[in-house]
Amino acid sequence: MSDLSSRCAVPANTTLDARLARLAMSNPDQIVVVHGSGATTRAELERYADSIAARFRRAGVGRDNTVAVCLPRGLDQIAACLAVMKVGAACLPLSPQDPTEMLRFRLADCGVVLLVVQNERDPIAAVATVAGAAILRVAPELHGEPVAPPPAAPGSARRVAWIAPAPTLGGATCGAEITHANLMLLSDWMQSGCGIRPGDRICHMAEPGTSAAMLEVWPCLAAGATLVIMDDGIAADAAEMRRWLETEAVTGMVAGEDALDALAQAPLRKRARLRLVMTDMDRARRYPVDPRFRIVATYGHEECALVSTAHVVARNQRPGGPHIGKPVFGTTIHILDEEGRQVRRGEEGEMWISGAGVGRGYRNRPHLTAERFVPDPFGKDPAGMMFRTGRRARALLGGGIGRCNRAEVF
Incomplete structure (x- = not known):
């Protein structure tokens, strides 16, 4: 594994969907999504997404619109989200398991013009009609030739690709705008810093609509890796999860609390290929001890594409x-201090994040x-x-960041 802070190329003026299309042109037969006994190539994923994108255009969806995708974890969900990016719109991923009132709020808050569902009789369809959004049901279409990406327009990389759920002070969830450049920088860091590469098999187990799902899917696809989708029943059983990781030859995963606990309960068998586990350090309850894989603990905010700092977890940490x-x-x-000035190394202040990973703001929330x-x-x-994170911190010797015990700024 490389140095987690190692340099990588700053993304060019292009979009995430264009990068995936170019990968499909150069390696069309690479398996890109595996779910159960089914496997989808890069060319097939592109054809499926192109067919959905054509339906979006016929429905009048265009650049900078917001399209919500409320589908279970799987190929349909990935293809529909990719199709949203292909038409230049912003994708708002939702989970069919979310409470109806939450779905109603997010559809209205983000100004959704179209909702993608598995069935027009789904309860969310009625919610969307009330919110003024049109309904579109996905239908697999893997035939035809992939469409070559058009030349990048000026400012393409700054367009919003993804709307991540971000908690607000009042407890509600608003939409943080993540750009194509944000996602591609994250992908490049996962390649140069974490060693994700073509041939890797990345576990996709997070619920659609979560920030963890964004981290599992798009940076890994853009890095040339293959997504292996885990079903909910497997995720709910620790022993079954360990067996599945071994059987599916998974090499990398983004692990929440339950997955970390499953890995900590018993060691993986010798045939396991897992070598990288990423986790949010603020949500981890315990770290498993297994010398065959490294754990990369990350810190970040949804507003900044989820990863701003990282370190490799030391043994027994x-x-x-x-x-x-x-x-x-x-x-x-x-x-920074209260006047916005840099404090001295070792002194406490408020933590702010800048750079290419910072998103564009909140969808339809100019004051916030x-x-x-x-x-x-x-x-x-x-x-x-x-x-502005609202967190207290201090800069440490060697370039690290130390958090403080004092209360947050807000």
Whole structure:
């Protein structure tokens, strides 16, 4: 594994869907999604997404619209989300298991113009009609030739690709705007820092609509890896999960609390190929001890594509420590006083995040965006923004960031 803060190329002016299309052109027969006994190639995924994108265009969906995708975890969900990006719209992923009132709020809050569902009789379809969104049901279409991506338009990488769920002070969830450039930088870091590469098999087990699902799917697909989809029944049983990871030859995964517990309960057998486990350090209860795979603990916010700092977990390290790692490439952490000035190394201040990983703000929330996103006074990019985390921290010797025990700013 490379240095987690190692340099990688800054994404060019292109989009995530264009990068995936180019990968499909160069390696059309590579298996890109595995679910049970089914396997989908890159060319087939592109054809499926192109067919859905054509239906979006006929429905009048265009650039900068918001399209919600409320489908179970699987090929249909991935293809529909990719199709949203292909038409230049922003994708709002939702889970069919979310409460109806939450779905109603998010559809209205993000200004959704079209909702993709598995069945027009799904309860969310009635919610969408009330919210003023049209309904579209997915239907697999893997025939035809993939469509070559058009030339990148100026500013394409700054377009919103994904709307991540971000908690607000009142407890509600609003939409954090994640751009194509944010996702591609995350993908490049996962390649250069974590060693994700073509041939890797990445577990996809997170519920659609969660930030963990965003991290599992798009950076890994853009890195040339294969997604292996885990069913809910397997995820609910620790022993079955360990067997599945071995049988499916999974090499990398994003693990929440339950998955970490499953890995900690018993060691994987010798035939297991797992070598990388990523986890949110704020949600980990315990770290498994297995010398065959490394655990990368990350810290971040949905507003900044979820990963801003990271470190490799030391053997026998416990979660909840004061060290949250070093900034990943493309990210700068500023520790500022109440006047917005940099504090000295070792002094406590408020943590701000700047760099290419910072998103565009909150969907349809200009006042909240203005409170948390401000022009970056320290960077070289005139359009660069800085995100206010509300967390207290201090800069440590060696470039690491230490969290503080004092209460958060807000």
